[in-house]
Amino acid sequence: NEPAVTLAHSRLVADVQAQQGLSPRESARAAMVSAETAAAAPKHAIDQAVALERSLLGSATGYAEATNTLKVPVIDLNSPDAAEQMWQAASTVGFFTITNHGIPQSAIDEAFAVSGEFFGQDKEAKYKASPFAKNMNSGYEFMEQVRPSTGTPDQKESLQITARASAMQGRWPTHPPHFQTAANTLMDTSYALAKRILALLEPKACPQLAPGTLAAAHTLWSPGGQCTLRMIHYPPTEPYDPSAESNTGARLWRAGPHTDWDALTLLFQRPGEAGLECASNPNAPGGVKGGWVAVDPMEGGIAINIGDMLSRWSDGKLYSNLHRVRMPTPDECKPPKSRYSIAFFMQADKEAMIESETNEPITAGDYILHRIQSNY
Structure with a gap:
């Protein structure tokens, strides 16, 4: 599948050059438009997250380097004050x-082993x-997800396993033979x-709910279940190079800025x-004023994040x-290599x-459908 990856990558580069090849004056105007877009974001709650992502479109904000050395x-979890630490981080x-x-x-x-064999x-x-x-x-997709923040496909392929x-x-891979067993084992333990x-998190975050409500709202393999295990492969690609004469390297991403649904x-x-x-400062307009944190x-x-x-x-x-x-950085591309991750x-x-x-x-069903429609 390497030729397909190369072809898709070339198309992505062309899209980015066409969309983001802006002069300094145009960039400033694009940033101003983005700010105006964010300020005029729909108040309807379903659209708020999508509007936040779209507010980054046309500006350099989503492509800038990480600007600090902060860490999350x-x-x-065995710490006696784990709940308080978690609250502080999540809030x-x-x-x-x-x-x-x-x-x-x-x-x-x-x-990870069965993921690599499948991809x-x-x-x-x-x-x-x-x-x-x-x-x-659910199922396999190749560079089909288009983030509202970028307008171009993420450079990845993925397999969604919805419980x-x-x-x-008709969507369970049969190669390798033990794929389903391995995926279900990680899904079960992740769910727990x-x-x-x-x-x-529930007592402080959702005091309006009876204890246990949040956990009970999520099930595996029920008729209405939506929990998903997603195996992701980012193919080898060129490095990020801010010193290059062309801005192409500095303006590409493997997955554009987004929030999880x-x-x-x-x-x-x-x-x-x-x-x-x-984003290091979620309180800032657009959520990225303070730069990006590894x-x-x-x-x-x-790694855990709030959706x-x-x-x-x-x-x-x-x-x-x-x-x-x-x-990836130039050092991470010696030689170029894939990146794999698995999200629950x-x-x-x-x-x-x-x-x-x-x-x-x-x-929750309506919410997920709306977000899918904005991304594919």
Whole structure:
């Protein structure tokens, strides 16, 4: 599938050059338009997150280098004050890394192993094994997700495994043979951990809810289940090079700035495959005024971030922060290599009603469908 990757990459470069080849005056005007767009963002709650992402379109904000050396908090789940540490992180930057999480490293390694074997097939075989169904949010896709913040496809391929029987009918890969077992093992353990985290955050974040409401709103393999395990592969690519005469290298991304649609995301990364960054100041206009902060892989750690659903449930007490996957640096491209990650999205069941004091009620099913429509 390398020629297809190269062709798609060339098209992406052309799109970016056409869209972002701005003079300084044009860039300033684009930034002004973006600010005006953000100020005029729709008040309808379903559209707020999409409007935030679209406000970055046409400006250089989404492509700038990380400008500081800050790191997201690291929280030991065995610590007696883990709940308070988690609250502080979730209510300020919306990102943190957890250790002593209880998921066996063997389960994580096995999931990455089957992911690599699946993505190692040619593109036609992957589409045939797990055809993408947008309305189900499941199956294989290759550079089909277009972020509202960029207007061009993310440089990745992914496999969505949504924990609902109807979503996965005819979409379970049979190569490698133990794929389903490995994926389900990581999904089950991730789900248990996500419920534990929700229980720790719920008392302060959602005092209007009866204890246990958040966890109960999320199920695996029920008729309305929406939790998803997403295996992601970013093919080898050219490095980010801000010193190059052409701005092309500095204006590309592997995944454009976005917020997650779910309640909670657990992201598994491999050491030596960095690139994830979050906005350092979610209170700033556009959420990126303070620059970008690395969320690097950590041995024995899992990156956690708050999603739009939980931010909405908490009436904004918890932050669903913008994040992106940057281009690799020149040193990371010696030689060019792939980046793999696996995300577990804790997404409330379709019929779950998400509401808070200042947010109108909306079902989780409607919310997810709306976000899918804005991205594909």
